Amino acid sequence: MILTEDLLKDLISIPSTSGNEIAVAEYIFHFLQQNNFTVEKNWIDEKRFNIIAKVGQPKIYLSAHMDTVSPFIKFSQDQEYIYGRGSCDTKASIASMLIAGINAKNQGLNNFGLIFTNGEESNFDGIKALIKSKTNIPYIIIGEPTSCCPINGHFGILNIKVTATGKAAHTSNPQKGVNAIDLLTDSIIKIKTISFHPETPVSLVKIDGGIADNIVPDTASAVFGLRPSPNDKNDYQKLFNSAINHQNIKIETLIAVPPINFPIPKELNFLGQGQTVKYFTELSFCQNGLVLGPGDIKYAHGPDEKLPKSELSKAVGIYQKIIQKYCF
Numbered sequence: 587m588i589l590t591e592d593l594l595k596d597l598i599s600i601p602s603t604s605g606n607e608i609a610v611a612e613y614i615f616h617f618l619q620q621n622n623f624t625v626e627k628n629w630i631d632e633k634r635f636n637i638i639a640k641v642g643q644p645k646i647y648l649s650a651h652m653d654t655v656s657p658f659i660k661f662s663q664d665q666e667y668i669y670g671r672g673s674c675d676t677k678a679s680i681a682s683m684l685i686a687g688i689n690a691k692n693q694g695l696n697n698f699g700l701i702f703t704n705g706e707e708s709n710f711d712g713i714k715a716l717i718k719s720k721t722n723i724p725y726i727i728i729g730e731p732t733s734c735c736p737i738n739g740h741f742g743i744l745n746i747k748v749t750a751t752g753k754a755a756h757t758s759n760p761q762k763g764v765n766a767i768d769l770l771t772d773s774i775i776k777i778k779t780i781s782f783h784p785e786t787p788v789s790l791v792k793i794d795g796g797i798a799d800n801i802v803p804d805t806a807s808a809v810f811g812l813r814p815s816p817n818d819k820n821d822y823q824k825l826f827n828s829a830i831n832h833q834n835i836k837i838e839t840l841i842a843v844p845p846i847n848f849p850i851p852k853e854l855n856f857l858g859q860g861q862t863v864k865y866f867t868e869l870s871f872c873q874n875g876l877v878l879g880p881g882d883i884k885y886a887h888g889p890d891e892k893l894p895k896s897e898l899s900k901a902v903g904i905y906q907k908i909i910q911k912y913c914f
């Protein structure tokens with residue numbers, strides 16, 4: 587039987603930057619077939635597919651993304667670490683889940699599954715296609731580098747655009763126009779008086795306006811980027827509207843991904859206390875689950891991406907125990 591380290595070496599050696607995951611997806615698909623899982627391709631478009639592998643009727647899935655950021659970095663190792671693109675984000679999770687799945691199957695465990703997705707590092711089109719396909723996922727463990735600690739909460743994303751509409755005029759006669767940039771700056775000052783939740787970071791991320799040095803601008807806009815905390819129950823579209831309430835100002839929500847906070851089921855209490863993080867993972871698209879995987883997030887995406895070898899066997903043990911506790 588293949589060792590987890592050798593499997594990880596194979597996975598790292600196949601480049602799979604977002605959009606170009608086909609070779610690694612085929613490798614994993616065949617690996618699962620060879621190990622007698624029921625496997626299906628969940629197509630995202632004509633060329634790319636997620637993988638769903640089942641043993642019985644899954645009550646729980648282990649899942650990780652197959653794509654990586656660029657550039658490709660080839661595999662290397664020393665006594666302590668495995669290096670290369672995807673070593674921690676998230677091919678170590680994939681390798682550990684595959685081995686844990688085989689071990690669990692050999693142990694006679696039933697009713698679990700494995701999911702491998704694409705596009706996590708770009709636009710989440712893999713997990714979105716999977717959710718759209720109505721695959722029943724009662725509970726999911728998402729593999730990301732968390733040093734094998736459970737994360738069960740995420741901050742959300744909320745981008746709100748404020749657009750001011752004025753009237754153009756020559757700057758020699760500004761009183762004939764309505765200055766949209768003036769309207770916008772007044773609005774920004776009012777928005778800053780809103781009592782945002784103390785745990786929710788708020789940033790003014792974008793400003794646009796003006797077309798020429800001699801024209802009073804007729805349009806200007808700003809975007810606020812919020813990361814709502816799971817404890818934040820404010821309706822910010824409403825709060826922005828009431829702070830401004832001006833016929834020339836339009837407030838629109840561009841993106842709203844609500845924060846999540848899933849309780850850890852009692853079967854998985856052995857994992858310890860869950861944490862809430864500000865970054866975003868595929869868990870935000872799922873109805874229940876947690877994030878846990880080998881590796882340290884601080885090495886993800888960097889030129890020195892690496893994974894402590896000791897974390898690999900640790901992750902295999904934890905994933906196997908999760909299946910065992912949850913499927914009995």
Ligand SMILES: [Zn+2]
Nearest residue numbers: 675707886887
């Ligand atoms: Zn990543």
